[in-house]
Amino acid sequence: MHAPPADTAALPPQQSGTPDRAGPQPAAGPPAGGRGGPPPLWMWALVSGLFLVYATLSLRTHERLLSHSFDLAIFEQAVRSYAEGRLPVSEVKGPGFPVLGDHFSPVLALLAPAHLLFPSARTLLLAQAALVAASVLPLALWARRALGGAAAAVIGLAYGLSWGVANAVGFDFHEWAFAVPLLACSLAALGQDRLRAAALWALPLLLVKEDMGGTVAVIGLLIAWRGGPGRRRLGLATAAAGAAWTLLAVLVVLPALNPGGSYFYAGFLGGSGGAGGGFGALLHKATLGLVTPEEKAVTLVLLLAPTLFLALRSPLLLVAVPTLLWRGLSDYAPHWGTGYHYSLTAMPVVFAAFVHALERRGTSGAGLNRALAGAAGVCLLLLPGSSLGKLADPETWRADPRIAAAHRMMARIPDGARVQASDGLVPHLANRTSASLYGWAASRPDPEWILVDTQVAPHLRWPLSAREEALALARARAAGYRTVAAEQGFVLLGRTSRTG
Numbered sequence: 001m002h003a004p005p006a007d008t009a010a011l012p013p014q015q016s017g018t019p020d021r022a023g024p025q026p027a028a029g030p031p032a033g034g035r036g037g038p039p040p041l042w043m044w045a046l047v048s049g050l051f052l053v054y055a056t057l058s059l060r061t062h063e064r065l066l067s068h069s070f071d072l073a074i075f076e077q078a079v080r081s082y083a084e085g086r087l088p089v090s091e092v093k094g095p096g097f098p099v100l101g102d103h104f105s106p107v108l109a110l111l112a113p114a115h116l117l118f119p120s121a122r123t124l125l126l127a128q129a130a131l132v133a134a135s136v137l138p139l140a141l142w143a144r145r146a147l148g149g150a151a152a153a154v155i156g157l158a159y160g161l162s163w164g165v166a167n168a169v170g171f172d173f174h175e176w177a178f179a180v181p182l183l184a185c186s187l188a189a190l191g192q193d194r195l196r197a198a199a200l201w202a203l204p205l206l207l208v209k210e211d212m213g214g215t216v217a218v219i220g221l222l223i224a225w226r227g228g229p230g231r232r233r234l235g236l237a238t239a240a241a242g243a244a245w246t247l248l249a250v251l252v253v254l255p256a257l258n259p260g261g262s263y264f265y266a267g268f269l270g271g272s273g274g275a276g277g278g279f280g281a282l283l284h285k286a287t288l289g290l291v292t293p294e295e296k297a298v299t300l301v302l303l304l305a306p307t308l309f310l311a312l313r314s315p316l317l318l319v320a321v322p323t324l325l326w327r328g329l330s331d332y333a334p335h336w337g338t339g340y341h342y343s344l345t346a347m348p349v350v351f352a353a354f355v356h357a358l359e360r361r362g363t364s365g366a367g368l369n370r371a372l373a374g375a376a377g378v379c380l381l382l383l384p385g386s387s388l389g390k391l392a393d394p395e396t397w398r399a400d401p402r403i404a405a406a407h408r409m410m411a412r413i414p415d416g417a418r419v420q421a422s423d424g425l426v427p428h429l430a431n432r433t434s435a436s437l438y439g440w441a442a443s444r445p446d447p448e449w450i451l452v453d454t455q456v457a458p459h460l461r462w463p464l465s466a467r468e469e470a471l472a473l474a475r476a477r478a479a480g481y482r483t484v485a486a487e488q489g490f491v492l493l494g495r496t497s498r499t500g
Contacts (some may be wrong), residue, residue, distance in 0.1 A: 042153065043140055047133050050160040054129035054169040057391055059122060061170060062427065064396070065406060065453070066460070067121065069426035069437045072172035074099070075108065076121045076430045082112035083119070091434050092426060094259070094442040101257030102264065104249050105175040107207045119431045121173075128177040132169055132344075135180040136160045139351055142188040146359040147368060154372040158379040159351040162306055163386040164343030170387020172427075174341045179208045180348050186219055187316055187352035191359070195223045195231055199238045206245045210254060213246025214322030215345070222315060268330045290328035295336045300324070302338055302382070303346055308374045311353035313361065320349040402455070405488035409451060412485060412492060419449040423462055439464035439472060448495055450476055455489030 061067055069092045078088035078099040088099040088108065100106070115123050136156045144152035159165070168174065186201035202219045205212040217239040224235025254263045291297040303320075304311055311317050323345055327335045335342055354375070357363075363371060383389060390396050410428055413419055420438040421429055429435040429451075436443035438452055440463055452473060454466075464472060473491065477483070481493040 051133035058125040065424040138188040164347040166386035166388040168341035168344035210249035216242030307354035313357035314353035317353040
C-alpha cells in the first residue's frame with residue numbers, strides 16, 4: 001500500500017463549517033449549475049443502468065451453470081435458513097455447518113423476506129446488483145456538489161464500471177455487497193465534514209463481516225483527527241467499537257460457533273514467509289511480503305490507476321489499509337490478485353479518496369477535465385479484461401443445449417432430497433434440496449441422489465479430476481446407486497431403494 005504524501009497524511013483540524021480543501025474555494029451555497037438538492041434524473045438513470053448491467057451479468061453467468069457451490073450456494077443456504085426461521089447453516093460447508101461460525105455476517109438475515117417470496121439464488125444476485133449500484137449514488141452526489149455535474153457523471157460511471165466492482169458482481173454473491181453502499185455513504189459524509197453521519201453509516205459495517213471492524217476503526221480515527229473534543233470522542237468511540245468487535249469476533253464469537261473451535265481463516269495468516277522461518281519469515285511478510293509476489297504489487301497499482309494515483313493525495317485512502325493489509329499478509333494466493341470479489345470494498349474507498357483529493361486541491365477547469373478524462377480512459381482500458389467484458393463475448397449469449405438438459409435432470413430430483421452435485425449445479429438445487437458438493441470431503445455422506453456433470457470444462461472442474469470423478473461414480477454404483485438418467489454428459493444416480 002502506497003502511503004499518502006506527508007502533507008496529506010491526516011485530515012487537518014478545522015473549525016466547524018470550514019471547507020476541508022486547499023486552493024481556490026467555491027462560492028458559498030449551491031452554485032448556479034444546480035449542484036445541490038436531490039439526485040437529478042440522470043443520476044437515477046445511471047444507477048438503474050448499472051443495476052441492469054450487473055444483474056444481466058450475474059444472472060447470465062448463473063444460467064450458464066458458471067456460478068459455484070463456493071460461494072453462491074453457501075450464501076443461499078444461509079439466507080434460506082433465516083427465511084425458515086432458523087440460524088444459518090450450510091450443507092455445502094458440511095452437515096449442518098453453522099455459517100456464523102465461518103464468517104460472522106448476520107446482515108444476511110435482511111434478505112430472508114425476499115428469499116421467502118422468491119426462493120432462488122437469483123434473489124441474492126439481484127440483491128447484490130441493487131446494493132452495488134446504489135453505492136454509486138452517495139459518491140456521485142458528493143462529486144456533483146464539490147466538482148459539478150459532469151464530474152459526478154464521469155466519476156459515478158468510472159466507479160460503477162471499475163474492475164474491482166465488475167469482477168465482484170461477475171463472481172457469485174458475497175456479503176460484502178452490503179458493505180459498499182455503507183462505505184460510500186460513510187466516506188462521502190466524512191469528506192463533507194458530516195462526522196456524526198460518517199460514524200452512523202460506518203457502524204453497521206460490523207454486522208457485514210468480522211474483518212470490517214478494522215475499516216470502522218480507521219474511519220473512527222479519521223473522525224477523531226478532525227479536531228474538537230466532541231469530534232475526538234465520537235471518533236475514538238467509533239474506532240474503539242470497530243477494533244473491539246473484530247477482536248471479540250475473531251477470538252471469541254467465531255471460535256465458539258465454529259465446529260473446529262477456532263477461527264478458520266486465521267490459518268491463512270500464519271504460514272510461509274519466504275525468508276526462512278520464525279522471526280525472519282514474519283518480518284518478510286510484514287515488509288517485502290506485502291508487495292511480493294509481483295501479483296500483489298500489480299493489484300495495488302490497478303487499484304489506484306483508475307484515479308491516476310490522485311487518490312494517494314487523500315487521507316481517506318487509509319480506510320482501505322486494513323483490507324489490503326490482511327490480503328497482503330495472507331498465504332492464500334487468490335487474496336493477492338484482481339480476480340473474484342476481494343477488491344470490491346476497496347473501490348468505494350479509492351473513488352471517495354479521488355473525489356476528496358480533487359475537491360481539497362481545488363481542482364477545476366482544464367486540470368479537472370484532464371483528471372476526469374484520464375480516469376475515464378483507464379476505466380475503459382481495463383473494462384474488457386474485467387468480468388463485464390464477458391457481456392461483449394458472443395459465447396456468453398450462445399444457446400447451449402446442455403443447459404436445458406441440466407435443468408431436466410435437476411427437475412427429476414424431488415424437493416427436500418439429500419443430493420450431492422457438481423459445483424456448477426449445486427446453486428440451482430440449494431433452494432429446494434439439501435445440496436452439497438460431490439467430491440468434497442466434508443459433504444454429508446450417503447446422499448439419496450448424485451448428479452454429476454462429466455463434461456464440465458477442465459478449468460472449471462473442481463474438486464475432482466476427470467479420473468477421480470469416474471472412479472467415484474464407479475464406487476457409487478458398486479455401493480448400490482443406479483443410473484436414473486444420462487443426457488448431454490450429465491449423469492443422475494439414485495439409490496435403488498429410492499428410485500426403483
